[in-house]
Amino acid sequence: xxxxxxxxxxxxxxxxxxxxxxxxxxxxxxxxxxxxxxxxxxxxxxxxxxxxxxxxxxxxxxxxxxxxxxxxxxxxxxxxxxxxxxxxxxxxxxxxxxxxxxxxxxxxxxxxxxxxxxxxxxxxxxxxxxxxxxxxxxxxxxxxxxxxxxxxxxxxxxxxxxxxxxxxxxxxxxxxxxxxxxxxxxxxxxxxxxxxxxxxxxxxxxxxxxxxxxxxxxxxxxxxxxxxxxxxxxxxxxxxxxxxxxxxxxxxxxxxxxxxxxxxxxxxxxxxxxxxxxxxxxxxxxxxxxxxxxxxxxxxxxxxxxxxxxxxxxxxxxxxxxxxxxxxxxxxxxxxxxxxxxxxxxxxxxxxxxxxxxxxxxxxxxxxxxxxxxxxxxxxxxxxxxxxxxxxxxxxxxxxxxxxxxxxxxxxxxxxxxxxxxxxxxxxxxxxxxxxxxxxxxxxxxxxxx
Numbered sequence: 001x002x003x004x005x006x007x008x009x010x011x012x013x014x015x016x017x018x019x020x021x022x023x024x025x026x027x028x029x030x031x032x033x034x035x036x037x038x039x040x041x042x043x044x045x046x047x048x049x050x051x052x053x054x055x056x057x058x059x060x061x062x063x064x065x066x067x068x069x070x071x072x073x074x075x076x077x078x079x080x081x082x083x084x085x086x087x088x089x090x091x092x093x094x095x096x097x098x099x100x101x102x103x104x105x106x107x108x109x110x111x112x113x114x115x116x117x118x119x120x121x122x123x124x125x126x127x128x129x130x131x132x133x134x135x136x137x138x139x140x141x142x143x144x145x146x147x148x149x150x151x152x153x154x155x156x157x158x159x160x161x162x163x164x165x166x167x168x169x170x171x172x173x174x175x176x177x178x179x180x181x182x183x184x185x186x187x188x189x190x191x192x193x194x195x196x197x198x199x200x201x202x203x204x205x206x207x208x209x210x211x212x213x214x215x216x217x218x219x220x221x222x223x224x225x226x227x228x229x230x231x232x233x234x235x236x237x238x239x240x241x242x243x244x245x246x247x248x249x250x251x252x253x254x255x256x257x258x259x260x261x262x263x264x265x266x267x268x269x270x271x272x273x274x275x276x277x278x279x280x281x282x283x284x285x286x287x288x289x290x291x292x293x294x295x296x297x298x299x300x301x302x303x304x305x306x307x308x309x310x311x312x313x314x315x316x317x318x319x320x321x322x323x324x325x326x327x328x329x330x331x332x333x334x335x336x337x338x339x340x341x342x343x344x345x346x347x348x349x350x351x352x353x354x355x356x357x358x359x360x361x362x363x364x365x366x367x368x369x370x371x372x373x374x375x376x377x378x379x380x381x382x383x384x385x386x387x388x389x390x391x392x393x394x395x396x397x398x399x400x401x402x403x404x405x406x407x408x409x410x411x412x413x414x415x416x417x418x419x420x421x422x423x424x425x426x427x428x429x430x431x432x433x434x435x436x437x438x439x440x441x442x443x444x445x446x447x448x449x450x
Contacts, residue, residue: 038084106161158208268393268397331418341406
């Protein structure tokens, strides 16, 4: 039992079982907390200093030989500044955190201890000092680190220090304790009331216990939050950001088979010649080539309002207006297509300059109503778009070969985009009544790039 308690107070609180990236995130949170604690300590010093320097005993006799307040404040300020400097450098050793707790309480209780000398009173006079309230502030400060052990150490140190002041007062070495059972006498004179001091100790211990429990619970939430945040950031690299946000903000558990009708635009992009080239390249060279290609294309799609639905080998399927409804989906898709075509031309020039085989892209844009939702077996889910527009876009992209073009869209989608504010960078050729493989009726197409 003692071993478990000792491990909880002085161990790593289970953090060592977490992945390194999560531990690092927690360390950064704690480092920021230590900076905040350092500034809070300096603020507490300033408040105490103002309290001591601006108040005086109207009828009391102050013995200047025992006025150590200024020296204590100077020492405490220097200690706090040194601690704060180490916190900013992320160089605070754990033992110093415990020392800091003890120093906080020792300096505060030391100020209280010298009060009866300063004002020529019995030691019971110390127990009436309002500076005791700062004990609760110093205990609460330790909660900023989200570790219950430091709250407990602060509370136990404060309780031990106050007990020492009580025993000193009862010992008679600081003058007669004047024990009483009369509350009025206790309040109006330097009398000692056991019940009053017991209440103070109880308040310190109960405050410590409540804060420790609250911080212990909050720490579990912090660890879970940091863990989930790290996982979400990692998963966001595998999911479209819009889909990731949808998953995180879902009010209920997302289930397979749930979907919504959306009027969308679909953009399909294919890297031409990649299959042939991949046979001749080493596996890592193939992956680097894909990374280069996708690194150029995907940001352009996303920056124009698109969501990457999936990667199909060297193909990319993107949707506009699916994750979140949009009134400019077709226009956004054509703007993205123009941007991708421009990036592809620049890439071709760069590869030729580097004596590498040039590569080009083929793409198509289509629009229509689709179902956007989750599919899967319940354990493995995927957000996707399903509908004629998706199939039509794929067929249009393949039709580029028949038309000897690089990019196509249908006339209806093009007209819709123009109504939504799309302005073509140059006049586009229109080819009416073209037979598209897999489509029953002839299609009026618009050539985006030859």
